[in-house]
Amino acid sequence: MQIDRRTLLAGGSALVLGQLPLPAFAQEKLIKFGAPQDFTKVYTFVTAEYSQGQRDYITLFNERGGINGFKVHLDVIDHGNDLPRAIEAFERYKREGYVLVDPLSTPMARGLVTRALEDKINMVTTLSGRSDAADGTVFPYVMPLSPNYWSQAALIIDFFLKQDKNLKGKKIVLVHIDTPFGREPIPIFQALSQRLGYEFQTFPYAPPGNDQSAIWPQVRRARPDWVIFWGAGVGQTVALSEAIRNGLPLDRLSSSVWLSESDMAVVGKDATKGVLKFEAAAGGREPKVIQDILKEVVAKGKGAGPEGKVGTSYYNIGVMMGAIQIEGLRKAFEKAPNGPYTGPWLNEGLRSIANFTAEGLLPPITTTKEDHQGGGRGRIVRWDGAKFVPQSDWGAAYQDVVWGEIRKYSEEFKKSGK
Amino acid sequence: MLYRQAGIRHRRYAAERQLWPLTFDRVLVGGVVLFLLAAPFTLDRLYLGSYLLPWLLWSSAALGLNLLMGGAGQIHLGYGAVMAIGAYTSVHLVRSGIPFELALVLAGMTSAALGIVFGAAALRVKGLYLAMSTLAMQYIIDFTISHVPGISGGTQASLQVPRVTLLGMPVTGEVTPYYVALGLCAVITLFMLNVGRTSFGRALAAIREKDYAAEIIGVGTFKYKLLAFWVSSFIGGVVGAVLAVCYLRIVTPDQFHLDLSIQLVAMVIVGGLGSVLGSFFGAALILFAPIFFNNAIGTLATQFGLGISTDLRSHIPLMLYGALIILFLLVEPLGLAKIYDNVRKYFLVWPFRHVRK
Known part of the structure; x- marks a missing residue:
């Protein structure tokens, strides 16, 4: 190719334009959660529905005024199930003072375990990741918070x-x-x-x-x-x-x-x-928290995705995890209202959730410093052609x-x- | 202009044969080296640990593959598996108490030994057929790693890398791993820059152009094809080991799947087959373009309240990324290194364009 002045100029300006600043936040008191998840490679629609539920719940929480003057900022970004990208996101979150990371991918969760433990950032591994991370004494910063x-x-x-x-x-x-x-x-x-x-x-x-x-x-x-x-x-x-x-x-x-x-x-x-x-979480739109989301978030046009997905299984799992994370935040504020608002601070809260059901969406979850799974309760449901119908009560077996x-x-x- | 040739007179063969005869090239290389050496003190930790470090490692791997693909003309779709062998060997050795220095060499040796077995297919087949047999290597190694609990680390299939020391320095934090990677990358780069000027490099080039013609002029294809696989796999193994220790810190089978191999092949091709500089450009583009676009689109979406769905937001970067690769290859099929070369040639004679050959 011939290089002339115009190509050089175009190339140069493209380079400069590329250097956009990273997000700067408004002067609001924020607790920052990071959600680098896989929207494009393996889990695709699973992540999309999960993320929609998680964001809708956090919007609900913020709309209701947050807690102690703080709101939650959830940063969602695609890691494409590629470890260098997940590590980049994790390190960026670490630098910007995020207190929780939710990668929603077993391979990424496994690859980030060492970093989460060393950097003391709570890594949520919803229904994924290492099963043995339920042992909080060995994995203090890895948080399944759901039945493994x-x-x-x-x-x-x-x-x-x-x-x-x-x-x-x-x-x-x-x-x-x-x-x-x-x-x-x-x-x-x-x-x-x-x-x-x-x-x-x-x-x-x-x-x-x-x-x-x-x-x-x-x-x-x-x-x-x-x-x-x-x-x-x-x-x-x-x-x-x-x-x-x-x-x-x-x-x-x-x-x-x-x-x-x-x-x-x-x-x-x-x-x-x-x-x-x-x-792990009740499906459908009947649970009160889903109704609240429909009324206070979706009806106001603040929903994170198509309304038709509200109340589907993965959406409700997203709501469940949003709710559990917020409950952990609440507990953290109860224990130390003045911070410092760091990973270890939130960790205290996430590990002291007691009998939390998100107003009937979940079986009661109780986490301790030893048990990060929260009890391992769930139920079996059967597909009837239109929805999943519960076949048993909430419970855990052979723990x-x-x-x-x-x-x-x-x-x-x-x-x-x- | 910049690349001034006037006044450079070579009085010795050595001066004429040096890597960078032009002063400006030397200044440029010196500047980059200084920047890389000073990076831990001047650059934010984020950029050091999640950009420069993986860039150096992936570039080193791309260089190793480039020796095979660009240097000897043998395609390899299982380079990720070669790195996996190195990574797993070194981690297991270090875990059993063998010093890291020795584990590095042994990791390279193991990779080379296994790489040469699959490379032997190159003695019989070429081109697409060789691609298939190296692809088989990828799958066989993947399968073996994930099915032998002794290698993968059991049910959880993850192996934590213990803290190691290199020449007495503990490889912890962000700075030491960076310098380890930089050192390794420097050694491999120097080797690659010089290999073309050795009889080994010339033999590989002869095989790349036509293997039976090479045989006729007295270059043993049997020996040199195997040697090419040996050297390239050795580099891959060592890079895999350093990758595990300095960057990944926990190894799982997913990290070395076909994705990695394809990524490396893409780096070599987009960067420029056979080009040292191209491996660095290719690695930077393939590794960081997705991250960069993702962050940029994310920023646009949050800053300017762009009302786009998360689905679209995460797919736009992929489209841009794909378009960018196509664009680069359309503009210059010989790769990113050739684009730089064009710019350099433009300035070499500027403003006397008419003297350009």
């Missing part, structure tokens, strides 16, 4: 037991994505199989899971009594379609928490009738087994950093 995968697995098995009265001799299979995330619940299923006497088999499929046609015929051949499928994003809808294609009984098919109305719409709302899943595993792995982390 092991609690979910235990509750699913408990539901199967209640349905069949006895699982002895039954066959339960796990169809999972072949990544550390997909293999995570296996120790719980194995431990419970010894206790309850069922036969346990696993069927891994290769990530990202858009082709599972080889696995499901094998699942059918195994003649399972119950099937659990464990994946995220695209793998979930593919798993459902394959289960239907292979004629597995859908009312004996359960997912972890990562299944939503959007997945059902993709596979077919009527075709998926009967499918079970774990639920002794779950905590056995948590302590085993957190001990190992403490000892050897694995």
Whole structure:
């Protein structure tokens, strides 16, 4: 290419224009939360719905005047599930005095654990991240604040037991994505199989899971009594379609928490009738806090996204996490109203939430310095073609087994950093 | 103008053969080196730890890959796996108490040893077929790491990097890791700048142009193809080890997936095949353009109250990023380094454009 004066000038001005300043905040008293999340790579619509709920709740909180004259600023940015980008966001938040980071991605959460612990910034790992981070003594700044995968697995098995009265001799299979995330619940299923006497088999499929046609015929051949499928994003809808294609009984098919109305719409709302899943926060628009959001945020045109998504599973999980984070903030202000408003200050609050239900949206959550999971309560719901209908009361199951595993792995982390 | 050639007379072959014969080039390089050396004292920690440090590391990796792709003409789609081998080897060695200095070398050796096994495919296949067989390496290594608990670190599949010391200095905080990365990058850069002037570099160039023609003029393709893979994998392994210790601080299998390999190939191609400078430009563009656009669009959205949805807000940067890469390659198919070269050539003879060849 020929370089002339005009190209040089254009290039130079483009460079200068690029140097826009980073956000400068208005002179308001703000507590800053960072949400670097994956909107573009793997979790896409999951993140979009989650983030919408989280932002709507925080808007609700700010509209009502915040707390002690402080409002919450939530910075949302895309990290595309790419660690250098997540690290850049984390370091920027650290410099700008953020007290909480919510990456909503298991690989990013794992990659940021060391930094969160060293820099004392609360890292929320909603229904993701390391399961053993529930042990607050080893991971003081990693905050699951929600039932981890092991609690979910235990509750699913408990539901199967209640349905069949006895699982002895039954066959339960796990169809999972072949990544550390997909293999995570296996120790719980194995431990419970010894206790309850069922036969346990696993069927891994290769990530990202858009082709599972080889696995499901094998699942059918195994003649399972119950099937659990464990994946995220695209793998979930593919798993459902394959289960239907292979004629597995859908009312004996359960997912972890990562299944939503959007997945059902993709596979077919009527075709998926009967499918079970774990639920951590009540779905639908009935809970009071969702009604409040509709009235005070969405109706005023301040909603963060399309109104149609309000009340969907992931939206409500977003609201749940927004609410829990704000409750932690409230507790922090109760303990030390004058700050200093730092990570450790908020940490005190996040670790002393007591019997919080967000006005009926969640099962009661109680966190302590030891327990960052908050009790591990949830329930099993069933898809009826239009919505998920609760099949059990809020509760937790086999927390002794779950905590056995948590302590085993957190001990190992403490000892050897694995 | 700037790149003044007048008055430079070489009286010795060594002077004529030096890397930067022009004074201005030397001043430029000196300035950049000074800036990089002084960065910890002048630059904000954020820019040091999340921009300069990864930039140096990714550039080093791109240089290693560039030796193979630009130097020897062998495509490699599994360079991320090569780095993974280095990272995991060094972390396991350091965890078992072996000093980091030794672990670095052993990490390079392990990567080289495994890299050469898969590189052996290059003896039989070329081009797209070689791309496929190196892609296989990526998947095999990924699979092995995530399925052997002894390597990945068990159910949680994450390995924390213990605090290490290099030549007696503890590699902690932000400054020491930065200097470690800078040192490594300097060594690799100097090696790459000089490799083209050695018989090894010339042999690689001969193979790149036509391997059987090289064989006819007496360059053993068997030996040099394997050597190219060996050296490049060694660099990849060492960079992987330093990446784990200085930047990632906790290693998980996801960090070394195909994404990383593709990223590196993109850096090499966008930067300029076979160009040292290009590897640095390519790494900067591929690493930081998404972050930069993301922050810029985010700023625009919050500062000026741009009413766009989060979905759109996070996808606009991707569109801009893609458009930018296409634009650069349309403007100059030979890469970013060639764009700089054009600018340099323009000034070399300015204002006497007519004397340009």
